Amino acid sequence: MKDIKLAGRYYWHYLKPYGWPFFWSAVLIGISTACVVIAPTYLGRAISELTTYVQAWTNPATRAGASLTTFHHTLLFYVLFYFGDASSLLIASWLLAKVTAYSTGTMRIGLFRKMQRMKVEYFDQHADGDILARYTSDLDNIFNALNQALIDFLLAIAQMIGILIMMFNQSTTMAWVTMSTTPVALLIAALVMKKAAVAVDQQQTDIGALNGYINEQVTGQKVIITNGLQHDSVEGFNTYNQRVRKTATQGQIWSGILSPLLSGMSLLNTAIVIFAGSWLALSGSLSTGAALAWVVVFVNYAQQYYQPIITLTSLYGMIQLAITGARRVDEVRSQPDEVRPVNGQPIDHIDRALKIDDVRFSYLPGKEILHGVTIDVKKGQMVALVGPTGSGKTTVMNLLNRFYDVDSGSITIDGTDLREFDLAQLRHTVGIVLQDPQLFTGTIADNIRFGDPEAGMDRVIDAAKQANIHDFIESLPEGYETKVSDEQNIFSAGQKQLMSIARTILTDPRLLILDEATSNVDTVTEAKIQAAMDNVIQGRTSFVIAHRLKTILNADRIVVLQHGRIIEQGSHQELLAQHGFYAELYRNQMVFE
Numbered sequence: 087m088k089d090i091k092l093a094g095r096y097y098w099h100y101l102k103p104y105g106w107p108f109f110w111s112a113v114l115i116g117i118s119t120a121c122v123v124i125a126p127t128y129l130g131r132a133i134s135e136l137t138t139y140v141q142a143w144t145n146p147a148t149r150a151g152a153s154l155t156t157f158h159h160t161l162l163f164y165v166l167f168y169f170g171d172a173s174s175l176l177i178a179s180w181l182l183a184k185v186t187a188y189s190t191g192t193m194r195i196g197l198f199r200k201m202q203r204m205k206v207e208y209f210d211q212h213a214d215g216d217i218l219a220r221y222t223s224d225l226d227n228i229f230n231a232l233n234q235a236l237i238d239f240l241l242a243i244a245q246m247i248g249i250l251i252m253m254f255n256q257s258t259t260m261a262w263v264t265m266s267t268t269p270v271a272l273l274i275a276a277l278v279m280k281k282a283a284v285a286v287d288q289q290q291t292d293i294g295a296l297n298g299y300i301n302e303q304v305t306g307q308k309v310i311i312t313n314g315l316q317h318d319s320v321e322g323f324n325t326y327n328q329r330v331r332k333t334a335t336q337g338q339i340w341s342g343i344l345s346p347l348l349s350g351m352s353l354l355n356t357a358i359v360i361f362a363g364s365w366l367a368l369s370g371s372l373s374t375g376a377a378l379a380w381v382v383v384f385v386n387y388a389q390q391y392y393q394p395i396i397t398l399t400s401l402y403g404m405i406q407l408a409i410t411g412a413r414r415v416d417e418v419r420s421q422p423d424e425v426r427p428v429n430g431q432p433i434d435h436i437d438r439a440l441k442i443d444d445v446r447f448s449y450l451p452g453k454e455i456l457h458g459v460t461i462d463v464k465k466g467q468m469v470a471l472v473g474p475t476g477s478g479k480t481t482v483m484n485l486l487n488r489f490y491d492v493d494s495g496s497i498t499i500d501g502t503d504l505r506e507f508d509l510a511q512l513r514h515t516v517g518i519v520l521q522d523p524q525l526f527t528g529t530i531a532d533n534i535r536f537g538d539p540e541a542g543m544d545r546v547i548d549a550a551k552q553a554n555i556h557d558f559i560e561s562l563p564e565g566y567e568t569k570v571s572d573e574q575n576i577f578s579a580g581q582k583q584l585m586s587i588a589r590t591i592l593t594d595p596r597l598l599i600l601d602e603a604t605s606n607v608d609t610v611t612e613a614k615i616q617a618a619m620d621n622v623i624q625g626r627t628s629f630v631i632a633h634r635l636k637t638i639l640n641a642d643r644i645v646v647l648q649h650g651r652i653i654e655q656g657s658h659q660e661l662l663a664q665h666g667f668y669a670e671l672y673r674n675q676m677v678f679e
């Protein structure tokens with residue numbers, strides 16, 4: 087029920103701008119329904135007229151006066167009503183198709199825009215495949231339901247109202263007889279639909295999990311091949327796939343079983359109407375023609391009466407998917423946006439210092455990761471963060487860029503809390519070279535000027551030169567215009583890393599964060615990256631996370647983190663002299679290098 091309410095609010099939000107097309111569709115659906123429910127009365131009249139004609143014609147005394155004109159007119163009206171039904175339905179369908187196309191278009195762009203405003207936390211806590219499914223299969227389910235089910239749904243409701251009016255108008259007794267099997271039908275529908283709802287919901291969750299698995303396996307394909315785990319990968323896929331197959335089958339069985347069950351109920355209902363109608367008509371004072379017409383009309387109504395119920399229940403699977411889809415999409419839509427200060431203070435440089443003061447932070451409530459970290463960095467200094475895996479190095483970086491905000495303590499630049507700065511300007515002031523560089527579809531030049539699309543070629547080339555990647559780019563047949571795309575993975579990890587350094591250099595950030603930028607590359611590339619990093623660090627305040635200590639020997643300060651606490655800090659020489667954790671780590675690394 088909560089889901090239905092939520093879906094109602096969701097669809098209302100997106101469909102309410104289309105009030106007029108809806109109004110006209112409703113009018114046309116009303117006309118179409120009126121035509122459908124009135125038409126049987128004309129069929130009844132035609133039969134009555136025909137019977138009167140046959141009776142008059144078979145009697146020699148009245149044969150001369152027998153005429154088929156009224157019968158023909160009645161039949162003509164009957165046909166016109168069905169024409170009215172078809173044409174108004176056609177225009178309503180066209181209007182609703184437009185509403186569907188526009189409203190789902192708005193949903194897609196709304197969801198995409200939302201992604202750009204959301205906290206990084208959401209992406210950290212959800213599998214990529216699951217997020218992707220909300221943009222693909224969930225939105226597709228919503229589109230399909232709006233496209234196919236909306237008109238049928240509205241039509242079924244209108245038909246039901248129309249038929250009830252017509253039946254009660256014709257004969258209250260026969261109307262009740264026609265409706266007599268309804269409670270049983272509704273009970274069957276409710277039981278089956280409850281089962282189907284559970285199965286459909288489970289099916290969506292299982293599809294999300296399958297997508298997550300596929301995404302993980304595609305991204306990690308090389309690791310799988312290297313470890314010879316292809317067989318296990320397929321086994322794992324099979325498990326997820328089997329689950330989807332099982333729940334999809336259950337969902338389809340439960341959703342599909344309803345229509346035949348209700349069709350059976352409809353036949354039973356028709357038989358009851360014929361029996362009761364004939365008995366009532368023949369035991370009354372009606373003429374044979376009128377009695378026959380009455381039965382024919384109600385047999386027609388009995389079939390029409392069940393049609394909306396069958397339609398609504400056959401749409402149930404689709405509607406259920408759309409309700410689940412709306413819930414899942416709305417979950418993303420209602421995520422809190424990043425907190426941006428109103429009238430944030432401008433920032434484009436660092437005058438004096440950056441101070442991390444007694445910072446405590448937890449990703450999840452009750453599980454503190456940083457326990458009172460304090461680091462003071464003067465303008466232009468380079469600070470290196472080292473420490474065992476999971477000690478909190480990346481977490482410190484996440485706070486500097488406001489991917490997350492501190493629980494307590496503060497991070498300030500020249501005495502102003504990061505949370506008070508204009509967020510866009512802050513992000514522009516802080517440049518990050520991530521561990522796993524990401525290139526986007528476009529040319530190499532586009533990728534380098536990613537942070538400043540207006541930058542001219544001279545700035546692009548200058549940044550590439552500083553990043554030691556210019557010569558490589560020039561050696562490519564298409565140089566800076568070489569296409570980069572997901573399908574065309576033609577660059578090495580080191581080349582990607584250098585391009586991403588060039589991208590950072592181009593935006594000229596005042597505070598630089600380099601996250602393990604030298605992992606996974608050969609020694610020649612490592613030297614190039616090191617030189618590029620030295621270039622980019624020049625004149626900038628910088629934080630460097632490096633597992634290879636020889637890349638940070640020149641750091642002004644090395645901060646050693648362990649379990650979210652600073653255990654040592656100082657220059658390389660000072661730390662060696664302390665003979666502590668760092669000195670041990672350094673000695674161990676020197677043995678291997």
Ligand SMILES: Nc1ncnc2c1ncn2[C@@H]1O[C@H](COP(=O)(O)OP(=O)(O)OP(=O)(O)O)[C@@H](O)[C@H]1O
Binds near residue numbers: 450455473476477479
């Ligand atoms: N998004 C997250 N949600 C919950 N916990 C997280 C999240 N990211 C990191 N952690 C936890 O925070 C702790 C510190 O992680 P962090 O990535 O900062 O370590 P690190 O020192 O950078 O490690 P590494 O050298 O392996 O990159 C770890 O225990 C990790 O499990």
